[in-house]
Amino acid sequence: MDLKLEVLVLPVSDVDRAKAFYQGVGFRLDADHVTDENYRVVHLTPPGSPCSILIGTGVTTALPGSVRGLHLVVSDIEKARAELVGRGIEVGDIFHDTSEMFHRCTGEARVTGLDPQRRDYCSYASFSDPDGNEWVLQEVPSRASQAES
Incomplete structure (x- = not known):
């Protein structure tokens, strides 16, 4: 059985600021999906990595900056x-x-x-x-x- 780590959810307080930061680091933007003001998913991948991060609104109850x-x-x-x-x-x-x-x-x-x-x-x-x-x-x-x- 393969168990492939694909996505890590990161808690952030300002999605646009975090998105800009990770793109500045060099992460590739894979998706930015907005359902409404309560749910937004931004998916980014580090260069060369099979595992991505997910940030957004309504995606986690963890405290921003706690990882x-x-x-x-x-x-x-x-x-x-x-x-x-x-x-x-x-x-x-x-x-x-x-x-x-x-x-x-x-x-x-x-x-x-x-x-x-x-x-x-x-x-x-x-x-x-x-x-x-x-x-x-x-x-x-x-x-x-x-x-x-």
């Missing part, structure tokens, strides 16, 4: 961070975690800079949307060589 730790995997974190900054996105400094695998969302054990061995899953940078939903760039250098194969 933390969504990971976007990149093959070169320095390049990805620079591209986002160039697009006007406020991205934190690159960091690694002294636990060596997966960072703690608490900020505990964070060290500024790339993982010294540049291992898969060990270097990060984070940014948030206008409501505070947190995204984490996670470097997996081996994905670059897999893509070239």
Whole structure:
């Protein structure tokens, strides 16, 4: 049985502001459907991802900005961070975690800079949307060589 993650619902307070932000990050707009003033669905997909996000009005009861730790995997974190900054996105400094695998969302054990061995899953940078939903760039250098194969 396949269980394919297709859509993540993000709670936002201002749909148009969030839509503009995610398009600025580089997400593709797949749909913007309005039924009435109480129901609007905006579907966006990160470049290269099979999983999309859904924002809108009347789509969730979660509090805007309450989502933390969504990971976007990149093959070169320095390049990805620079591209986002160039697009006007406020991205934190690159960091690694002294636990060596997966960072703690608490900020505990964070060290500024790339993982010294540049291992898969060990270097990060984070940014948030206008409501505070947190995204984490996670470097997996081996994905670059897999893509070239």
